[in-house]
Amino acid sequence: MSDQEKELQVLRDQIDRIDQQLQTLLNQRAACAQQVAEVKQKYQGARDAVFYRPEREAQVLRRVMERNTGPLPERDVARLFREVMSVCLALEQPMRIAFLGPEGTFTQQAAVKHFGLSAITAPLGSLDEVFREVEAGTAHYGVVPIENTSEGMVNHTLHLFSRFQISIVGEVELNIHHHLLVRPNIDRNAVTRIYATQSALAQCRRWLDAHYPSVERVAVATNADAAREASIESDLGLAAAIGSELAIELYPLQVAVRNIEDQAESSSRFLILGRQEVGPSGHDKTSILVCAHDKPGALYDLLAPFRQRGISLTRIETRTLSGPWNSVFYIDFEGHVSDAPVQALFKELESESLELKLLGSYPQAVL
C-alpha cells in the first residue's frame, strides 16, 4: 500500500464510522417522525391529520443555519436537512405538489427547493388548475410565481384568491439575475435580435431601452428557449438572449453584460398554496387582500394603522379587478395573524375597508 493509500485509508475508515452513526440517527429521526404522525392521527383522526407543518420546518431550518459551524456552508446543510425532512415526511404521506408548468421552469425549482426531492411535483397548464387542484385536495400543495408583475400574473393570482378557498402557507425565494448572453466571439454591438421571456424582457425593459432601443425583442416561452435561439446561427441576424447563471452553464453562450435587470437584487418569489392555517414560526409574514372605501385618502387611511403599530409592510400592490371587488390592495407585512398587534390591526382594517380577506400567515423564506 502506497503512502497515499495509507493516509486515505485512515480517513475513509473515519468517514465510514461517521456514516454508520449518520444512518442510525437518520432512522431514529424517521422513527420519531412516525410517532409524530401516530399522535396526530390519534388526536386529529386519520383523515384530517395534517402532517406537513411549514412553521415547524422553517424553525428546524433556521436552527440548523444558526448553529452551523462548517466546513459545510450553512445553505448546503440546510438543504440536506430539507431532504431529510422530505424523506421522513414521505414515509408518512407522499406529497403531490402542483405547480404552474411546464417542467424545468423556475417554478419547479422553487417547488423542489421548498419540498425536497421526495415530493411529487406535477406541472399544470394554468394558474387556475393549480388553485383548483389544491382546493379539491388532489394536490396537497401548490406553487405559483408571484413576482412576475409584468405578465399580469399577480393580477390573475389575486383574482384566483378571491375565487378559491385557498390559503398561503409559505413562500420561496430564488435568486435570479439577468445577463445578456451571446455566442463567443460575437460583438455585442452587432446584435440585431434579443430573445427572452416576457418576464425577463419586462424586468430589463429600461436597460434594453437605453442600450438596444431599436433592436428587435422576441418573446419566447422559457429561458431555455431564449438561450437555445441565441446559441444557434441563423439567417435572421446575430442574436442575443437574456438569461440566468443557469443558462451560461447550459448553453455555449457567454455573458456580454451582467445583471441587466432594472432592479438590483432581483429575486423571484413564489407562493406555497394550501388548505391549512399555519401557526407562528417566529419570523412570519401575513398576506391580505383589502378592498378600500371609494373615497379620497382611502389608501392612506388603510396604511395608517400599520405605521401606528410598528408593523412592517413588505409589499403592496394595487389592482383593479373586474367582478365584485373593483379596486383591491394586496398587502404583505411582517408578523403572524396570532400576534396581538396584528389582531388589533385587523380590527381597525375591518372598519376602514369594504372587505378584508386574510390570505395567510406563513414563515418567511428561510433558504
Next chain:
Amino acid sequence: MSDQEKELQVLRDQIDRIDQQLQTLLNQRAACAQQVAEVKQKYQGARDAVFYRPEREAQVLRRVMERNTGPLPERDVARLFREVMSVCLALEQPMRIAFLGPEGTFTQQAAVKHFGLSAITAPLGSLDEVFREVEAGTAHYGVVPIENTSEGMVNHTLHLFSRFQISIVGEVELNIHHHLLVRPNIDRNAVTRIYATQSALAQCRRWLDAHYPSVERVAVATNADAAREASIESDLGLAAAIGSELAIELYPLQVAVRNIEDQAESSSRFLILGRQEVGPSGHDKTSILVCAHDKPGALYDLLAPFRQRGISLTRIETRTLSGPWNSVFYIDFEGHVSDAPVQALFKELESESLELKLLGSYPQAVL
C-alpha cells in the same frame, strides 16, 4: 398545552437532539472529505487530483443499503447518502455534468440520480457534444442513454466511443414502465391517435400492432409532450398517450392499460462517461468493443473464452459501422479489468479479434 401538544413536544425535542447530532456528524464528514482532497492534491498534484471515485461511492451506498434496518426504506437512505456525498464533493470541486438534453428528460433524471443535486447538469444538443465536452474536460462527466436501441442511439454511441478518448466510469438504471394513458371517461377503444416518443413507440411496437393496428401513431419529442397532447381535447379525434408513472402524476390522464412495453422489466440504462480509470468496487461491469475476424463462427469463437472462464455476459450487441471497423460487437460482462480471469480473457480475445477496445470497468448500478 393540550395533550396532543405535550406528546408532540416530547417527540420534537427528541428530533431536535437527533438533528444536532446529525449536523455535527455531517460537518465532521465534510471535514474528512476535505482532508481526503488534501491528501490527493499532495500526492497527485493540484491539477491532476481526481476527487470523484465512482468505485468508492458505490461501496459506500452498498454498505448503507446492506446495514439499513429501517424505518427509512433502504433506497431513501441511500439517496440521502448520495446527497451527502454530493455536498461534500461540491465543497472540493463543483461538478459539471453534461447530458443529452433537453432538460426534464429521463437522462437528466439519471444524471441527478447518480451525481446528486449539488452537481451542475448541463443539457447538450447531441451525443457528439457530450462526448466532446467530456473529452475536452469542459464537463467533468457525461451521461448518455444506452438502451434506446430503437432510435439507433447505441449505434451512434458506439461510433462515438471509437472516435473519442473516453471511458465508461459508471452506469445508472431508471425503472420505466409504459402505460397507455387516456383522459378520464374516454373509451380506449375509440382512440384514433396515439402520441409517444420514438423510443416509447418502438418499445411498445408489438403491443400496438396487436391492439391498435390501424390507429395513427404520432411521434413527439418528449414524454411530457405526449401526455400534454393526449390531455387536451382536439378536433383531430380522441387521443391517447404512452407514458410513465410520472405522466400519470403530472397530467389529468388515467391509465387505460398498464405495462404495455414489449419486454417486461423495462429499465432504461444510462452510461456515465469520464476520463479516468475506475478501480474495482467488488461488483463491477466491464464494457468492450470487439471487432471479430471475418470468418465463419467468428462470434462463437469470440464468446467461447467467456464461458470457459465462467465470466457472465450481461449484454451483447452486434453493429455494423461505417469507417474502420466494419462489424463490431459491444459486450458487457461482469467483472473488473483488474481481475485475473478478466486479464486472461483479454489476452485470448486479443488473439481472436482484429481489434479490442476497453471502454471501461465500473461499478454496477447500486440504486
